[in-house]
Amino acid sequence: MSGETPADGGHRTRPDRGLRRTVELVGIGITALVAVVMLGFVALYWAQDLPVASELYGAFRSLGRGMDAAFGTNVFRHPIMWQSMATGVLVGVVAPLVGSFLVHREMALIGETLAHTAFAGVAIGILVTSATGWNGSLLLVALVVGILGALVVQWLTERTDAYGDVPIAIMLSGSFAVGTLIISYGDGLTGVNIRGYLFGNLAVVTPQGARLMGALSLLVVAGVALTYKQLLFITFDEQAARVAQLNVTGYNTLLVVLTAVVVVGAMQVLGVILVAAMLVVPVAAASQIARSFRETMYLGVIFGQLSVIGGFAVSIGLGLPSGGSIVVTAIAVYLASIVGSGFSVKAISAHG
Amino acid sequence: MTPIVDLDGVTFAYGDTVAVSDVSLTVDEGDFLGLVGPNGSGKTTLLHLMLGLHEPDEGSVELFGRPVDEFDDGGRIGYVSQKATSRGGAMPVTVRECVTMGRFAHAGRGRLSEDDREAVADAIETVGIGELAGRLVSELSGGQKQRAYIARALASDADLLALDEPTVGVDAESRDAFYALLDELNDEGITIILIEHDIGVVTDRANRIACINTELYHHGDTESFVESDALAEAYGSTGQVVHHHH
Numbered sequence: 001m002s003g004e005t006p007a008d009g010g011h012r013t014r015p016d017r018g019l020r021r022t023v024e025l026v027g028i029g030i031t032a033l034v035a036v037v038m039l040g041f042v043a044l045y046w047a048q049d050l051p052v053a054s055e056l057y058g059a060f061r062s063l064g065r066g067m068d069a070a071f072g073t074n075v076f077r078h079p080i081m082w083q084s085m086a087t088g089v090l091v092g093v094v095a096p097l098v099g100s101f102l103v104h105r106e107m108a109l110i111g112e113t114l115a116h117t118a119f120a121g122v123a124i125g126i127l128v129t130s131a132t133g134w135n136g137s138l139l140l141v142a143l144v145v146g147i148l149g150a151l152v153v154q155w156l157t158e159r160t161d162a163y164g165d166v167p168i169a170i171m172l173s174g175s176f177a178v179g180t181l182i183i184s185y186g187d188g189l190t191g192v193n194i195r196g197y198l199f200g201n202l203a204v205v206t207p208q209g210a211r212l213m214g215a216l217s218l219l220v221v222a223g224v225a226l227t228y229k230q231l232l233f234i235t236f237d238e239q240a241a242r243v244a245q246l247n248v249t250g251y252n253t254l255l256v257v258l259t260a261v262v263v264v265g266a267m268q269v270l271g272v273i274l275v276a277a278m279l280v281v282p283v284a285a286a287s288q289i290a291r292s293f294r295e296t297m298y299l300g301v302i303f304g305q306l307s308v309i310g311g312f313a314v315s316i317g318l319g320l321p322s323g324g325s326i327v328v329t330a331i332a333v334y335l336a337s338i339v340g341s342g343f344s345v346k347a348i349s350a351h352g
Numbered sequence: 353m354t355p356i357v358d359l360d361g362v363t364f365a366y367g368d369t370v371a372v373s374d375v376s377l378t379v380d381e382g383d384f385l386g387l388v389g390p391n392g393s394g395k396t397t398l399l400h401l402m403l404g405l406h407e408p409d410e411g412s413v414e415l416f417g418r419p420v421d422e423f424d425d426g427g428r429i430g431y432v433s434q435k436a437t438s439r440g441g442a443m444p445v446t447v448r449e450c451v452t453m454g455r456f457a458h459a460g461r462g463r464l465s466e467d468d469r470e471a472v473a474d475a476i477e478t479v480g481i482g483e484l485a486g487r488l489v490s491e492l493s494g495g496q497k498q499r500a501y502i503a504r505a506l507a508s509d510a511d512l513l514a515l516d517e518p519t520v521g522v523d524a525e526s527r528d529a530f531y532a533l534l535d536e537l538n539d540e541g542i543t544i545i546l547i548e549h550d551i552g553v554v555t556d557r558a559n560r561i562a563c564i565n566t567e568l569y570h571h572g573d574t575e576s577f578v579e580s581d582a583l584a585e586a587y588g589s590t591g592q593v594v595h596h597h598h
C-alpha cells in the first residue's frame with residue numbers, strides 16, 4: 001500500500017515498518033515458492049509416464065535421494081513422503097487463509113464441526129469404497145458429505161441467534177457418533193487406517209489424496225482472492241455489509257463451504273480431531289501482533305507454514321503422528337507471538 | 353421531490369411481540385431526523401425496517417423511491433450500527449482498511465481504483481483522523497471509532513447516514529465535536545437519521561423528530577415536538593426521559 005502516513009502515532013517508527021513489511025513479503029514469497037514446488041511434484045507424479053514430465057520427475061527423485069544423503073534420513077527418497085509434505089504445505093497455506101475470516105467471525109467451532117462431519121463422510125466413504133472397490137472415492141465422499149454438512153451448518157446458523165452454539169454442538173458430536181456407528185458396522189470390510197484419519201498420519205496420504213488437495217487449494221486460493229473484499233466487510237461489520245447490499249448469506253455460505261473443503265483436504269495429515277487447530281491457531285498467533293487485517297493473513301499463512309514444516313520435522317525425526325506434531329508446533333508459535341506482543345492476550349472471541 | 357425514505361403503515365413483530373405498529377413517515381432530502389423513544393420502543397427495529405434489514409409484516413417501505421427489497425445501490429447509504437460502535441473484538445483492521453470498505457459497494461468484484469483510494473483518503477481527512485489512518489480500529493477511543501465509521505459512510509458517497517446511538521460510551525467533549533461534524537455534513541446536503549437516547553442532543557440538532565413507542569407518537573418539525581405532549585405520552589410510565597442540556 002502506498003502513501004503510508006509517517007505520523008502513525010504508534011510506538012513504531014517508519015523504517016521499522018518497512019523492514020517488517022519486507023520480512024513478511026519474503027516469508028510469503030518463500031511460502032508461495034514451496035507451495036508451487038509441491039504442486040509441481042503432485043502434477044509430475046501424476047504425469048510421470050509422459051515424455052518431458054518423466055525426466056523432471058526423475059530429477060525430483062534424485063533430488064530427494066540427495067536430500068536423504070545430506071540429512072542422513074530415509075525420507076525424501078520416497079514419493080509417498082513428498083505426497084504428504086505437499087498436502088501439509090498446501091494445508092499450511094489454505095487453512096489460515098480461510099481461518100482469518102472464520103476466527104474473526106467467531107466461527108471457530110464451525111471448523112471443528114465440519115471436521116466431525118467429514119469424519120462421518122470418511123466412514124461413508126469406506127462403505128462406498130468397499131462396495132465399489134474404487135480407492136479414490138473415499139475422500140471425494142468425505143468432501144461431498146463435508147460440503148453438505150457445511151450447508152446444514154449455514155442453514156442452522158441463519159435460523160439461530162449469533163451462531164447459537166447448541167445446535168452446532170449437537171451436530172458436532174452427532175455426526176461423529178454416526179461416523180463411529182458406520183465404521184463399526186463396516187468393520188473388517190476394508191483395510192483403511194481409521195487411526196490415521198483420526199490423528200493424522202503421513203502414511204495416510206495417497207497420490208489421489210494429494211492431487212485432490214492440490215486442486216482444492218487452487219480453488220480455495222482463487223475463491224478467497226476473488227471475494228477478499230466482501231468476506232472482509234462481512235466479517236468486520238455484517239449489518240453494514242447488508243445495508244451496502246452485499247449478499248451476506250451467499251458469502252457466508254461460500255466461507256463455510258470453503259472451510260469444509262479445507263477441512264477435508266487437511267484431515268489426511270492432521271486428523272479429524274486436530275484439523276480445526278490449523279484454521280484457528282496460526283490466525284490467533286497472527287492476530288496477536290498484526291497491525292492490519294492484510295498483515296493478519298500474511299502472518300497467518302507464514303505461521304501456518306512454519307507449523308507444518310516444524311511439525312513434519314518433529315514427526316519424521318521422532319516418529320510421532322504428524323497431526324499432533326503440527327498442532328503442538330503451531331501452539332509454540334502462538335505462545336511465541338504472545339511473548340512477542342508483550343504478553344497481552346487479545347480476546348478475539350469477546351462476545352458482544 | 354421523492355422522499356429518501358417512505359414508510360407506509362409499517363408493522364413488524366418478533367414472533368408475538370409487536371415492535372413497530374402502523375408507522376407511516378417520510379424522510380426528505382436534507383432532513384436531519386432524530387428518532388427518539390424509550391428503551392425497547394422499537395427505534396432500532398424501525399431503522400432496520402427503513403434500511404431493509406427487516407421485512408415488514410404489513411405496510412411498505414421505499415428507499416430513494418424504490419421498494420426496499422428492490423433497492424440495490426448500497427453505496428448511497430452509510431450505516432453505523434449500535435454493535436459496530438460497542439464492538440470490543442480484537443479483529444486487527446486499520447482505520448484505512450475500515451474506511452476502504454465504504455468503496456466495496458462501488459468496486460463490486462473488481463480491484464479498487466486510484467479514485468477509490470482518493471475517496472478513502474478524502475473521507476479520512478474530512479472527519480479529521482488523518483494521523484490515525486494506519487492505526488487499528490480496536491485501539492481507538494469511542495469518539496475516534498465513530499469518526500472512522502462516519503468516514504466509511506462518506507467514502508461510499510452516501511446521501512443518507514443512518515446512525516444508531518452513535519455516541520454511547522463517548523466522552524462529552526468528543527460527542528460535541530462529533531455532532532458538530534454531523535451538522536456540517538447535514539449542511540452539505542447529506543440526509544441524516546439519528547437514533548439518540550439523549551433528547552436534548554436531538555432537539556438541539558435535528559430539524560425533524562419522530563418519537564415512537566411501538567406506535568408513532570410524533571412526527572414533524574422539532575419546535576412542534578418540543579411544544580407537544582408526545583414525549584410524555586410516548587415515555588408514559590415506561591422509563592425515564594434522558595435530558596441533558598448543552
